[in-house]
Amino acid sequence: MDIKFESIEGKSFEYRVMMIVFAGFTVAGLLATWWVIQKGIWVTGMYSRAPWGLQIVMAVYYIGLSAGSLVISGLYGVFGKAEYKPFARIAVYIAMLFLIAGLLSIITDQGRMARIFIQPFVHFNLQSMFSINPILYIGHIFICLVYLWALFYEKKTLTKVVATLAFGWAFCVHTGTGAIFGFGARMLYESPLLPASFVAAAMASGTALMIIMIVMLFKLTNRIVDDELIIWLGRFLAICILVVLYFLLVENAYRAYVIELRHAAIFYLFGGYHSILFWVGLIIVGLVIPMAMLFNKRTGKTIRWIVLASSLVIFGVLCERYVIVLPGLMHPPELFPGMKITQSVFQEGIATYNISFLEVLQAVGVFGMIGFMFGWGLKFLKLLPTEARALR
Amino acid sequence: MKRRDFIKFFGGALLSGTTSAYAFRFLTTSILSNSSRDNPLPARKWGMVIDLNKCQSDCTECLTACRFENNVGFHDDNRWDVHWIRKVKLENQIGATVKEKDIVLLCNQCEHPPCAQVCPVQATYKREDGIVIVDHHRCVGCRYCMIACPYNARFFNFKDTHEWVNKDRPKRSHGVAESCNLCAHRLDVGKQPACVEACQNSGAGAIYVGNLNDQYSQVSRLIQGNSVKRIREDLGTDPKVYYLGL
Numbered sequence: 101m102d103i104k105f106e107s108i109e110g111k112s113f114e115y116r117v118m119m120i121v122f123a124g125f126t127v128a129g130l131l132a133t134w135w136v137i138q139k140g141i142w143v144t145g146m147y148s149r150a151p152w153g154l155q156i157v158m159a160v161y162y163i164g165l166s167a168g169s170l171v172i173s174g175l176y177g178v179f180g181k182a183e184y185k186p187f188a189r190i191a192v193y194i195a196m197l198f199l200i201a202g203l204l205s206i207i208t209d210q211g212r213m214a215r216i217f218i219q220p221f222v223h224f225n226l227q228s229m230f231s232i233n234p235i236l237y238i239g240h241i242f243i244c245l246v247y248l249w250a251l252f253y254e255k256k257t258l259t260k261v262v263a264t265l266a267f268g269w270a271f272c273v274h275t276g277t278g279a280i281f282g283f284g285a286r287m288l289y290e291s292p293l294l295p296a297s298f299v300a301a302a303m304a305s306g307t308a309l310m311i312i313m314i315v316m317l318f319k320l321t322n323r324i325v326d327d328e329l330i331i332w333l334g335r336f337l338a339i340c341i342l343v344v345l346y347f348l349l350v351e352n353a354y355r356a357y358v359i360e361l362r363h364a365a366i367f368y369l370f371g372g373y374h375s376i377l378f379w380v381g382l383i384i385v386g387l388v389i390p391m392a393m394l395f396n397k398r399t400g401k402t403i404r405w406i407v408l409a410s411s412l413v414i415f416g417v418l419c420e421r422y423v424i425v426l427p428g429l430m431h432p433p434e435l436f437p438g439m440k441i442t443q444s445v446f447q448e449g450i451a452t453y454n455i456s457f458l459e460v461l462q463a464v465g466v467f468g469m470i471g472f473m474f475g476w477g478l479k480f481l482k483l484l485p486t487e488a489r490a491l492r
Numbered sequence: 493m494k495r496r497d498f499i500k501f502f503g504g505a506l507l508s509g510t511t512s513a514y515a516f517r518f519l520t521t522s523i524l525s526n527s528s529r530d531n532p533l534p535a536r537k538w539g540m541v542i543d544l545n546k547c548q549s550d551c552t553e554c555l556t557a558c559r560f561e562n563n564v565g566f567h568d569d570n571r572w573d574v575h576w577i578r579k580v581k582l583e584n585q586i587g588a589t590v591k592e593k594d595i596v597l598l599c600n601q602c603e604h605p606p607c608a609q610v611c612p613v614q615a616t617y618k619r620e621d622g623i624v625i626v627d628h629h630r631c632v633g634c635r636y637c638m639i640a641c642p643y644n645a646r647f648f649n650f651k652d653t654h655e656w657v658n659k660d661r662p663k664r665s666h667g668v669a670e671s672c673n674l675c676a677h678r679l680d681v682g683k684q685p686a687c688v689e690a691c692q693n694s695g696a697g698a699i700y701v702g703n704l705n706d707q708y709s710q711v712s713r714l715i716q717g718n719s720v721k722r723i724r725e726d727l728g729t730d731p732k733v734y735y736l737g738l
Contacts, residue, residue, distance in 0.1 A: 211633015
């Protein structure tokens with residue numbers, strides 16, 4: 101099967117508007133970041149009891165979205181489903197961009213941004229997840245580059261080797277990202293399941309993103325893609341959702357069951373607006389409804405419904421990242437079990453956090469930056485196949 | 493030699509050179525030796541004892557002394573204020589009786605500090621004399637240590653401090669994390685930490701700092717002769733701040 105790859109012309113009105121919008125986002129993000137650097141991180145609304153905010157949520161979310169390449173390269177490179185190979189280039193390119201987005205989100209969140217480019221590499225700490233992860237991310241970006249090179253120059257053996265390597269490495273990337281929280285000492289973080297559930301959620305959001313991208317790009321550029329390929333990805337997405345749901349169930353059941361953690365579980369499940377995000381955003385809208393759509397005989401085979409379900413999953417996983425990062429922070433470590441702190445010079449007890457406009461601008465800026473790079477890639481790199489057919 | 497071969501050869505040499513240099517450095521610094529830093533007082537292990545029976549509920553001398561000694565950031569807004577040491581009121585309800593107690597909280601100088609474990613740049617580290625300290629010139633401000641600390645004892649300088657009370661000590665700059673370092677600069681020259689001195693001057697004398705490795709030191713004798721408690725000993729961090737009367 102010979103596949104021809106073509107770049108897009110990039111002269112249409114829509115393309116230009118898209119690029120201008122992304123450039124605008126980038127400028128807004130850069131300005132917001134400049135302001136944060138000038139004034140200090142407090143302008144984003146973070147404070148001593150909520151030291152992490154939207155940027156960390158977005159970082160782990162972006163990293164998760166890069167898993168689309170893990171799925172695609174896993175499908176053809178490891179499991180030999182050759183019909184998915186046409187999507188490899190675009191999947192790897194998107195993965196690389198989202199890894200860059202994740203890194204950018206982390207970098208723009210630092211108190212001393214300039215130091216992040218040198219210190220972590222000079223004073224590497226083998227025990228810190230924050231030390232190991234940048235190595236994993238940067239390594240993955242490099243692997244993506246080699247992978248792209250192998251794909252563009254049709255190096256068959258190298259592609260196979262790098263695809264397998266990228267598959268394994270991506271697993272480490274998502275496990276490592278989950279371990280930032282899962283290995284943490286907070287009641288709502290500490291969990292050996294979290295790294296594994298991060299992999300599952302990453303695969304769900306990555307697959308959902310790939311479905312949307314493939315359908316949208318092929319439609320907009322008048323390319324042909326067999327419905328069968330998308331339907332199969334949809335079914336795979338449904339299974340990912342099931343796994344995510346299973347992990348969520350086990351984890352929350354454990355917390356609710358163990359007496360020591362019960363009050364933390366109650367806070368998590370019924371303790372504020374994050375609980376609404378958990379139940380409505382994540383469970384109902386983000387997982388159960390799309391899963392019902394995908395398992396349904398009629399809607400599970402209609403491309404529009406699959407795309408809609410994928411969009412809901414992408415939203416759901418964003419909620420998931422939020423309800424992992426923030427409630428875990430807001431719930432305080434218990435200093436004196438069984439006793440109550442009634443008075444302090446400092447905010448003890450459960451903290452509050454609200455997303456600020458500046459943080460949204462920063463997140464949008466990062467998205468705009470990789471969006472711009474994506475548009476550039478579509479125009480100057482031969483990322484998209486002219487057609488993608490199912491094997492018969 | 494062709495240009496391509498030249499690039500291949502020198503590129504390869506450069507890459508392998510840097511990698512092996514890094515690997516060597518990595519092996520020598522992070523695995524083989526425990527600490528690459530100079531240590532002024534190797535035979536000591538500093539510890540603190542706080543006698544809550546002597547601590548008076550309306551007194552905040554130690555807090556003020558600490559703030560002035562270390563130029564700790566204070567902005568009159570408790571969201572961004574930094575508290576190297578803080579005082580809380582604790583309520584313990586047993587049946588119908590409610591017991592209230594004032595307690596001073598600060599960095600516990602853990603023997604196994606989670607903050608140092610997670611620091612991606614080794615800016616937070618434990619000296620051989622047990623003091624957990626932050627290198628302000630290295631900290632990147634990721635705030636992972638604040639998440640890892642089970643005692644809520646670590647703070648972040650969200651804002652620049654405008655006041656510079658003690659000119660002998662550095663002004664605190666924004667963007668780095670910090671916590672109590674047991675006034676290491678004072679202990680190193682034979683002085684007591686600022687909070688200890690202030691507490692003694694106020695007449696209460698409730699805080700003691702001394703060498704835990706010396707069994708005749710005041711702190712060792714207090715620990716041996718009394719029923720002492722540490723906060724959340726079950727976590728395995730082995731804190732070195734002991735409380736009497738908790």
